[in-house]
Amino acid sequence: MKLSTRIALWAAAVVPVLVVLAGLLLLPLVGRDLRHQQDARLRDRAAAVLPSVRALVAADTRGRPKVEQNQQRKVVDAALDSGVRVTAEDGTVLLSVGPQPADDRAFPTAPGGPATVRDRGAAWRVLTARVSGTGANGGSGTLWVSEPGGLAGDQTAAVRRRVLLVAAVSAPVSALIGFALAERATAPLRRLSRRAAELDPAAPPTPGTGDGPGGGTNGGTEGGTDVGPGGAPFAAVRSGTAEVDELAAALALLLSRYDEQALRTAQALETARSFSSAASHELRTPLMSLRTNLDVLAAHQDLPPAERAEIVAELRDDHTRLLELLTALGTLARGDLVEVDSFGPVDLAELADAAAADARRRHPGAEITVELPPELRVFGWEPGLRIMLVNLLVNAAVHGRGGPLRADPARVTLRLAPAGPVALLTVDDAGPGVPPGERETVFHRFHRRRDSPGSGLGLTLVAQQAALHRGTVRITEPPTGTGCRVEVHLPLPDAGAPTLRLPARRDWITGGQRGDRRP
Structure with missing residues (x-):
């Protein structure tokens, strides 16, 4: 009735x-x-x-x-x-x-x-x-x-x-007067019902436009407008009736949360598919090499010790590359799916000091120096910031060797200091540097130099975490003019700023090919 x-x-x-x-x-x-x-x-x-x-x-x-x-x-x-x-x-x-x-x-x-x-x-x-x-x-x-x-x-x-x-x-x-007044009073409800009925729950949600990676506004509403399922805009227009306006606002909020969850579910599914596709594509070569070396060992039981040792060393290298690749892909997917409730106050100076100590243990031949303030706090995801620092130092330690034949030990300098509203993090090395035409492509997935031993995802992880924290990353030259400098700008906490909102679309694992990520 x-x-x-x-x-x-x-x-x-x-x-x-x-x-x-x-x-x-x-x-x-x-x-x-x-x-x-x-x-x-x-x-x-x-x-x-x-x-x-x-x-x-x-x-x-x-x-x-x-x-x-x-x-x-x-x-x-x-x-x-x-x-x-x-x-x-x-x-x-x-x-x-x-x-x-x-x-x-x-x-x-x-x-x-x-x-x-x-x-x-x-x-x-x-x-x-x-x-x-x-x-x-x-x-x-x-x-x-x-x-x-x-x-x-x-x-x-x-x-x-x-x-x-x-x-x-x-x-x-x-009865007639009550019916007429009720029809007039419930007209805003009927309009709201028609607008809600026009939404198509079977269609995928359409994200809004934003300034994070891939666009989007984290499924939120701007000015009382939300994008409902199927891309149909749902505007919480004021009707003059308090109950109807409250219902419209609640419906807009419900659609916002639905869109956000549906989008995150779709992203998680796409991330899983892309992870599987990228892993199968990138693992094909080391797996084939492993299979070939294993076949050689199986077919030739009487190989000389020197040749057998060489094949075993190749097997170890392929195994290490497989582990690094799978770990990097998993970390990249984890960053694409992190939620805002994982963020909190983080002492970036303490993380940088711990990352430098870890890099010295992993690369004892590299000279790593740090210039850090006693404390510098940012609002961020601690595992992600640690991943960014580790990959910056590892990349500098691997590619920062100097000299004509790149035989000199890598000299890496990590600096951290506040610069106005942002924290400025720089990593300098004395290596050959990066040509200006390649300074954006190095952040692409699986971009590797021919002599690089890595997986091609280290700087991609750095760019992902910088974008995730509403920061920027770029490659320049050190003040000495020799080598490479990676600059990362991360916003410092501001009490008057709105609550952090993550980008609605994060497609680093699903095919995003961007270098300098800007908030």
């Missing part, structure tokens, strides 16, 4: 009940007011006839018939439509005109205000007054002024019938 129909039925049921209840409260008040009006009218009639009644009693006492008749006419004229009864002191009826009880015993004997008496099933309202004749020998008598008491009851009954009539008429009228 429609909401407007429900409201119409409730109005048709409730309004007549309210009318009847109001009538029940009103009828006693109406009856009381009518009695007060009747009593006031009786008092007015008594005051009007009282002078003539006094003269009538005095004329009767003194035995003046003509004067008595004259006063009787005056009393009748002043009584109008009320009943008047006048008796002498001995009970003789001097005058009895107008509507009044037929039984003399029905009249009150004691003087007083209007009272209700009954005579043969009929009610009368009677006012009783003692009257003294004019003059010293005027005598005395009793005056009764009466009206039918059923007049107030008849009028009350008429009011009761009108209340019931209004209650009967109010049922359909209130």
Whole structure:
């Protein structure tokens, strides 16, 4: 049943009940007011006839018939439509005109205000007054002024019938008015329902445009607008009705969260597929080499020790390359799927010092120096920042050898310092450097020099983490002009800045080929 129909039925049921209840409260008040009006009218009639009644009693006492008749006419004229009864002191009826009880015993004997008496099933309202004749020998008598008491009851009954009539008429009228008002009031809900029905949950969510890798706004809303499933825009337009606006805002927030989760699910699936595809493609060569060397060892059991040692060394190198490649791909996929709740305050100086110590252990021949502040905190993902620092130092240690034949030990300098609103991290080496035309392509997946022993993903991981932290990375030359410098800018925490939002699309594992990532 429609909401407007429900409201119409409730109005048709409730309004007549309210009318009847109001009538029940009103009828006693109406009856009381009518009695007060009747009593006031009786008092007015008594005051009007009282002078003539006094003269009538005095004329009767003194035995003046003509004067008595004259006063009787005056009393009748002043009584109008009320009943008047006048008796002498001995009970003789001097005058009895107008509507009044037929039984003399029905009249009150004691003087007083209007009272209700009954005579043969009929009610009368009677006012009783003692009257003294004019003059010293005027005598005395009793005056009764009466009206039918059923007049107030008849009028009350008429009011009761009108209340019931209004209650009967109010049922359909209130239903129609309630339905019309409900239709108008629920119009924003119907519009909201139509807009929600136009969304296609079967279609993939369409991300918005952003400035992170691959665009996107992390599934959030800007200005009350959200992109619903299937790419249909859902705008939380104000309707002027607080409940409808709250529902629209809740629906927009729900769609925002749905889009975000659907997008993250789609990204996770695409990341898994890309991981499998990249792993199968990149592992084919080392696996074939492993198979070939194993076949040689199996087919030639009597190989000379020198040749066997050479083949075993190649097997170890291929095994190491396989492990590095799988580890790098897994780390790249992990960075693509990290959530914002994994971020927190991190001391970048402490991480850099630990990464330098680890690089010295892994590359004892390299000269690694660090210039670090006592503390420099950023808001970031600690494992990701550690990955970035380790890969920067490993890349410099591997490719930073100097001399004509690159026989000199690698000399690497790691510096970290605040530079305004960002933390500036530089890694310098004394190697051959990177030509300007290749300074962006080195961040591409699987980009390797011919003599590089790595997997081609080290600098890709650096670029990924810089973009993930809303920073930038670029390759330049050191101040000496010889070698290579990698600069990373990471924003420092700002209390007035909005909460960190990650890029909605992160496609480093799924095929993103970007060098300098800017927030």
